[in-house]
Amino acid sequence: MSTGPTAEVRPAKRSEVADILDVEAQAARSLPDAARLAAAIDDDGRLVVVASAHGTSGAGSLLGWGKTHFWDHDDGAAPEGHYLGGVTVRPEHRRGGIGTALTQARLDWIWQRAPEAWYVVNASNVASIELHRRWGFVEVARASSFHTTTFDGGVGILMRARRSGPLP
Numbered sequence: 466m467s468t469g470p471t472a473e474v475r476p477a478k479r480s481e482v483a484d485i486l487d488v489e490a491q492a493a494r495s496l497p498d499a500a501r502l503a504a505a506i507d508d509d510g511r512l513v514v515v516a517s518a519h520g521t522s523g524a525g526s527l528l529g530w531g532k533t534h535f536w537d538h539d540d541g542a543a544p545e546g547h548y549l550g551g552v553t554v555r556p557e558h559r560r561g562g563i564g565t566a567l568t569q570a571r572l573d574w575i576w577q578r579a580p581e582a583w584y585v586v587n588a589s590n591v592a593s594i595e596l597h598r599r600w601g602f603v604e605v606a607r608a609s610s611f612h613t614t615t616f617d618g619g620v621g622i623l624m625r626a627r628r629s630g631p632l633p
């Protein structure tokens with residue numbers, strides 16, 4: 466999938482774990498565990514995607530990334546199913562459609578496997594809530610944690626969107 470002239474979205478490669486961690490560091494996000502991230506890239510039951518600048522490679526070429534996560538059990542209001550498991554875009558490349566493209570790619574992947582997609586978000590994260598609005602995500606529940614995710618400030622929202630139309 467292309468996001469326009471500057472970036473393309475594609476599955477992550479195992480060799481890009483360090484570059485993904487660099488995106489998180491640049492965005493001042495807490496760093497995922499490298500081994501667990503590598504395992505997610507290798508796992509056919511999850512999707513890790515990256516947005517890379519056209520015609521570039523190596524350190525600093527990734528503009529953003531995102532992943533899905535599959536929960537195989539319910540946790541209160543949060544059911545088993547495919548979740549959008551986080552998306553980050555380098556601060557200097559935001560508001561250019563990269564977050565949208567990373568999310569569309571993950572939702573296309575989920576829609577091929579399930580009629581519903583889920584995500585959890587900090588209630589104060591306006592950018593994320595606004596980003597996901599176009600796919601019709603609706604609030605299902607609020608809590609201090611869903612599965613293993615807790616929220617700075619204490620309140621998270623569980624969101625659900627339903628596949629519409631034919632399979633992508």
Ligand SMILES: CC(C)(COP(=O)(O)OP(=O)(O)OC[C@H]1O[C@@H](n2cnc3c(N)ncnc32)[C@H](O)[C@@H]1OP(=O)(O)O)[C@@H](O)C(=O)NCCC(=O)NCCS
Nearest residue numbers: 552553554559560561562563564565586591592593595596
């Ligand atoms: C959320 C995030 C991934 C969005 O990435 P992005 O590349 O800027 O997103 P897009 O350019 O595709 O934005 C699509 C729409 O989302 C909404 N949006 C994005 N950032 C926003 C902001 N800061 N405030 C309000 N709305 C915002 C807008 O509706 C935007 O459309 P517009 O630019 O035409 O107004 C990015 O801000 C980020 O990395 N944040 C830190 C990590 C994070 O919070 N991830 C989500 C965890 S659930």
